[in-house]
Amino acid sequence: MRALLGVLMMAASSVWAMEPLSDSALSSVRGRDGVSFDLNGFAMSGDARVTYTTPTGSSLYAEKFAASRSDSLLPFSDPFRLDIVPGAPGLADVINIAFPVNANGEQRWQMAYDWGVGANGVVREQGSVVVKDMVLTGGGLQFTTPQINDGIAFGAALKLDIGQLALQPRGREDATEAMVLSGIHIGGADGGAWAIANVASQPAVINALNDASGPRLHIGIDWPDARYGSGQAPAGSIAVDNISFVSPGQPTVDLGSSRIGSIQIQYLDIKFRQ
Amino acid sequence: MTFPTLRQLLLSVVLLCGMHAASAQMQPMSEDELSNTHGQGIVTMTNTSLGGYDFSKVVLEADIALSANLRNMRLGEYTYSARNGGGADLDISLMQFGRSDGTEAQRLVQISNPYFEFVYKNAADGASREAIGMRFGFESISGDIGLQIKTLSGSMRVTGTAADGSALVLDSRNDALGGKRWDGACTSSCLSLSQLGGVTAGDASGGSRDFWVSLLKTGVQFPTAAGLPASDPAQAGVWLNWRDKLQALNTSGIAPPNLPKGR
Numbered sequence: 001m002r003a004l005l006g007v008l009m010m011a012a013s014s015v016w017a018m019e020p021l022s023d024s025a026l027s028s029v030r031g032r033d034g035v036s037f038d039l040n041g042f043a044m045s046g047d048a049r050v051t052y053t054t055p056t057g058s059s060l061y062a063e064k065f066a067a068s069r070s071d072s073l074l075p076f077s078d079p080f081r082l083d084i085v086p087g088a089p090g091l092a093d094v095i096n097i098a099f100p101v102n103a104n105g106e107q108r109w110q111m112a113y114d115w116g117v118g119a120n121g122v123v124r125e126q127g128s129v130v131v132k133d134m135v136l137t138g139g140g141l142q143f144t145t146p147q148i149n150d151g152i153a154f155g156a157a158l159k160l161d162i163g164q165l166a167l168q169p170r171g172r173e174d175a176t177e178a179m180v181l182s183g184i185h186i187g188g189a190d191g192g193a194w195a196i197a198n199v200a201s202q203p204a205v206i207n208a209l210n211d212a213s214g215p216r217l218h219i220g221i222d223w224p225d226a227r228y229g230s231g232q233a234p235a236g237s238i239a240v241d242n243i244s245f246v247s248p249g250q251p252t253v254d255l256g257s258s259r260i261g262s263i264q265i266q267y268l269d270i271k272f273r274q
Numbered sequence: 275m276t277f278p279t280l281r282q283l284l285l286s287v288v289l290l291c292g293m294h295a296a297s298a299q300m301q302p303m304s305e306d307e308l309s310n311t312h313g314q315g316i317v318t319m320t321n322t323s324l325g326g327y328d329f330s331k332v333v334l335e336a337d338i339a340l341s342a343n344l345r346n347m348r349l350g351e352y353t354y355s356a357r358n359g360g361g362a363d364l365d366i367s368l369m370q371f372g373r374s375d376g377t378e379a380q381r382l383v384q385i386s387n388p389y390f391e392f393v394y395k396n397a398a399d400g401a402s403r404e405a406i407g408m409r410f411g412f413e414s415i416s417g418d419i420g421l422q423i424k425t426l427s428g429s430m431r432v433t434g435t436a437a438d439g440s441a442l443v444l445d446s447r448n449d450a451l452g453g454k455r456w457d458g459a460c461t462s463s464c465l466s467l468s469q470l471g472g473v474t475a476g477d478a479s480g481g482s483r484d485f486w487v488s489l490l491k492t493g494v495q496f497p498t499a500a501g502l503p504a505s506d507p508a509q510a511g512v513w514l515n516w517r518d519k520l521q522a523l524n525t526s527g528i529a530p531p532n533l534p535k536g537r
Contacts, residue, residue, distance in 0.1 A: 058315075058318065117321055124321050168405075169403040170401065261347070265340075265341075268341075
């Protein structure tokens with residue numbers, strides 16, 4: 001009984017040791033929470049079709065989407081993470097979606113869809129697009145309020161490797177006729193993720209702008225901002241290890257490799273017509 | 275029970291009033307008004323056929339302003355026995371959209387309607403349909419583009435002015451092999467690729483209308499753009515076409531700077 005009283009008195013004395021936080025101390029306190037989601041064992045398929053139809057009646061469709069993903073050796077160990085994180089000084093907080101680190105490339109996507117174009121009185125099936133072993137390594141998305149104007153500011157960073165991307169005009173089950181791009185690599189020129197846009201140092205924005213022709217959908221990437229970074233646009237690179245055409249009864253046409261060693265997007269402004 | 279019935283009655287009256295107001299305000303359009311009304315999509319599509327090939331074109335209906343730097347571009351690295359040259363169809367050490375040493379407008383290149391066009395043989399028959407290749411291009415591009423091209427596979431024409439004021443022309447049609455793996459060397463009063471530091475695309479009448487890069491398994495004659503003569507047939511491999519309204523920035527071979535705008 002005495003021991004219990006002693007413990008309670010010690011606890012009470014430690015409560016007395018608590019002090020109220022000042023405003024400045026309080027403002028520096030942040031909780032750490034967030035949401036993660038893991039596409040472990042994800043797979044989808046079906047006959048769904050998405051069609052875009054212009055006012056003149058021509059159309060573009062994609063259908064029969066199929067996608068599946070292989071998993072990390074430790075299930076649910078490397079999820080997508082969604083967090084609210086502090087923005088750069090003077091800027092709003094940021095919704096940050098971090099892609100899986102996927103350091104060993106164990107999370108691999110297999111995808112396929114069919115597509116076609118309807119125009120000039122003809123509907124042309126274009127066959128299938130088949131993607132094998134697509135690996136995202138790190139990178140992610142950011143969303144926040146724009147520093148100026150309305151809309152949504154966003155950032156995007158990407159490191160993507162694709163084992164093979166094939167345009168198969170006779171369908172996904174017939175790979176004997178195809179234009180094949182093998183070993184596609186998109187990422188930073190330094191080997192890491194390519195920060196195509198960043199909400200602080202080079203923000204992208206999507207909004208509606210008015211000009212002489214009326215409201216227009218607008219997507220842009222602003223000039224790099226030296227207040228929040230180096231003032232230089234990050235350099236990315238694109239490489240394709242091999243491009244070839246295969247056809248039954250014809251020799252394979254091998255166009256070898258292709259690459260762009262460095263790509264810097266310093267400013268981009270896209271205004272869609274209505 | 276009475277109250278719900280009253281609400282329904284009131285709702286019906288409001289709806290009838292609304293319908294009446296709407297129908298009273300709507301007027302049929304005259305033929306003239308109708309002819310002035312048009313819709314346009316964000317994307318437009320075209321299906322055409324030419325020379326035994328079928329083309330499907332997907333165009334993004336957009337106006338784009340761009341400042342960008344592309345370096346060390348080597349496209350189509352394979353052995354071409356007729357003239358291997360630098361070992362790639364296109365070897366472009368620098369391609370920069372915009373410049374930072376001029377006016378504010380010169381910082382950006384204006385692009386309209388980027389597109390992809392896919393080429394097939396027997397497109398209508400799913401059992402014998404054959405992928406021939408594709409091209410990517412812009413229906414219009416204007417502004418200053420810094421260029422340093424080591425090897426060109428394509429059809430390109432640029433006019434320039436020599437130091438003495440005489441006219442110079444760079445034209446891949448002067449190449450004996452039709453512009454495949456061409457190093458741009460030339461003799462007499464011409465402009466070589468090594469002298470080209472960039473181009474001004476477009477003029478007061480509009481942008482340059484025939485910039486495209488194709489990726490093909492065999493040679494193809496692409497459909498002609500509106501208002502332009504037929505383009506040269508694209509050869510197999512990676513092929514760059516650009517002939518319309520191109521003026522050399524200089525004959526020194528030095529590309530202008532293209533640094534980001536400070537903020």
